[in-house]
Amino acid sequence: xxxxxxxxxxxxxxxxxxxxxxxxxxxxxxxxxxxxxxxxxxxxxxxxxxxxxxxxxxxxxxxxxxxxxxxxxxxxxxxxxxxxxxxxxxxxxxxxxxxxxxxxxxxxxxxxxxxxxxxxxxxxxxxxxxxxxxxxxxxxxxxxxxxxxxxxxxxxxxxxxxxxxxxxxxxxxxxxxxxxxxxxxxxxxxxxxxxxxxxxxxxxxxxxxxxxxxxxxxxxxxxxxxxxxxxxxxxxxxxxxxxxxxxxxxxxxxxxxxxxxxxxxxxxxxxxxxxxxxxxxxxxxxxxxxxxxxxxxxxxxxxxxxxxxxxxxxxxxxxxxxxxxxxxxxxxxxxxxxxxxxxxxxxxxxxxxxxxxxxxxxxxxxxxxxxxxxxxx
Numbered sequence: 001x002x003x004x005x006x007x008x009x010x011x012x013x014x015x016x017x018x019x020x021x022x023x024x025x026x027x028x029x030x031x032x033x034x035x036x037x038x039x040x041x042x043x044x045x046x047x048x049x050x051x052x053x054x055x056x057x058x059x060x061x062x063x064x065x066x067x068x069x070x071x072x073x074x075x076x077x078x079x080x081x082x083x084x085x086x087x088x089x090x091x092x093x094x095x096x097x098x099x100x101x102x103x104x105x106x107x108x109x110x111x112x113x114x115x116x117x118x119x120x121x122x123x124x125x126x127x128x129x130x131x132x133x134x135x136x137x138x139x140x141x142x143x144x145x146x147x148x149x150x151x152x153x154x155x156x157x158x159x160x161x162x163x164x165x166x167x168x169x170x171x172x173x174x175x176x177x178x179x180x181x182x183x184x185x186x187x188x189x190x191x192x193x194x195x196x197x198x199x200x201x202x203x204x205x206x207x208x209x210x211x212x213x214x215x216x217x218x219x220x221x222x223x224x225x226x227x228x229x230x231x232x233x234x235x236x237x238x239x240x241x242x243x244x245x246x247x248x249x250x251x252x253x254x255x256x257x258x259x260x261x262x263x264x265x266x267x268x269x270x271x272x273x274x275x276x277x278x279x280x281x282x283x284x285x286x287x288x289x290x291x292x293x294x295x296x297x298x299x300x301x302x303x304x305x306x307x308x309x310x311x312x313x314x315x316x317x318x319x320x321x322x323x324x325x326x327x328x329x330x331x332x333x334x335x336x337x338x339x340x341x342x343x344x345x346x347x348x349x350x351x352x353x354x355x356x357x358x359x360x361x362x363x364x365x366x367x368x369x370x371x372x373x374x375x376x377x
Contacts, residue, residue: 012053019049035097036090043086047079096123103130165194167273168235171242181238190234197265218260220350222372225255225264225296229289232268236276244281251289255296256372259350264369267346270339271300271365278304279362295352295368304362312356316344343367 023045031038054071100123169191175181229251240247257264275285283303290297307315343365347354352369 008057011056012049015053015056016049019045019052023048034090035094036087039086039090039093040083043082044079047075047082051075093123096127099123100127100130103127103134106134162198165198165235165269167239168194171238172235175238175241180241186234187238190231190238193231194235197262218262220258220260223257223259223261223264225257225298225369226251226253226289228261228265229255229268229287229298232265232272233287236269236272239273240276240285243276243279244283245276245279246284247276248284248286249288251287252291255289255291257296257350257369258372259369263346264350267343267367268298270343271298271367274339275300275302275304275365278302280304284361291371294371296371298367298369299364300366301359301364302362306358307356307363309358312358315356316340316354 023041026041027038030041054075172181172187172191176184176187181187233247233249237247272285272287275287276283279285279302285303286299286301288297288299288301343354347367347369350369352367354365354367357364357366
C-alpha cells in the first residue's frame with residue numbers, strides 16, 4: 001500500500017473517530033430536549049464523516065477544486081433524505097412514546113379511553129403489556145369495590161338486626177320484673193335464643209372488621225322453619241305484650257326448607273317486628289305458616305292501617321320509608337328502611353318470593369320458599 005493510501009486511511013479514521021465522538025456528545029445532550037433532533041444528528045454523523053474526510057484528503061486524492069466542490073455538493077444533497085427520514089422516524093417514535101405515556105396515565109388514574117396503538121414493535125409490545133396490566137388492575141378494582149359494597153351491606157343489615165333481639169330481651173326482662181310474664185321457662189329460653197343470635201351477629205361484625213376478609217358464605221342446610229319461627233315469636237311476644245299488641249300464631253309443625261338458619265330468622269324477625277311496631281296499641285298481628293304446592297308459606301298480617309298503593313311496589317327497596325299511615329304507625333321508623341330490604345334480599349337469595357297485599361285493617365306480607373326436596377328451576 002502506497003504512502004498516500006496510508007495517509008488517506010489514517011486521516012479518514014481520525015475524522016470518523018473525531019466526528020463520531022463529537023456526534024455522540026451532541027446526541028447525549030440533544031436527546032434530553034428532542035428525540036427528533038437526536039435522530040437528525042445521528043443521521044448526519046456519517047455524512048459529516050465522509051465530507052470531512054474528503055475535505056482533509058482532497059490534496060492526497062489529487063482532486064481539483066472543481067471536483068472537490070462537486071463531491072461536497074453531492075454529499076450535501078445526499079444528506080437531505082437522511083435528515084428527512086430521521087425527522088419522519090423521530091415523529092413516529094415520538095407519537096408512539098406519547099401513546100404509551102397516555103396509557104401509563106390512564107393506568108395511574110384508573111380510567112379508560114381511546115388511545116392510539118404504537119407502530120414501533122418494541123414500543124407496541126410495551127403498550128400491550130401496559131394494556132394487560134391496566135385490565136388486570138381494573139378487574140382488581142372492580143373486585144375490591146364489589147367486596148366493599150358487600151361488606152357495607154352486611155354491616156348495615158347486621159347493625160339493623162341487632163335492634164330486634166335487644167328489644168326482645170329488654171321487654172322480657174321488664175315483663176319478668178313486673179310479674180307480667182308467668183312462664184319463666186319460655187322467657188329464659190327466648191332470652192337465650194336472642195343472646196345466641198346476638199353472639200353470631202357480633203362474630204359476623206368481627207369477621208368483617210378485617211379489611212382482607214370477604215363476607216363469609218354459609219352453606220345451605222335443612223332448616224325447620226317452624227322451629228325458627230317459634231324462636232322468633234318467643235322473643236317477639238314480650239315486645240308485643242309491652243306495646244299492647246295481640247300476637248296470634250297458627251304455624252304447622254315440621255315445615256322444612258333448605259337455607260341458612262340465621263338469614264331465615266332475620267327475615268321472619270324483621271317481618272314480625274315490623275308488624276308489631278306498625279300495628280300500635282290495641283293492634284293485632286297474625287302469623288301463619290303452612291305448606292302447599294311444594295312451597296312453604298309464611299304470612300304475617302298486621303293492623304297498620306294500610307300502605308298506599310303507589311308505595312307497595314317500593315317497600316322492599318333499601319332506604320324506602322314511605323310517607324303513608326304505615327310509617328306514622330311505626331313501620332321502619334329509625335331503621336333507615338333496611339328491614340324490608342333485608343327480607344327481599346334474603347328471600348331472593350333462597351329462591352323464594354315475597355309480596356305484600358292490602359287487608360281491611362292493614363297489610364299481609366307473604367313469604368314463599370321452596371320446600372325441602374323440591375328442585376328449583
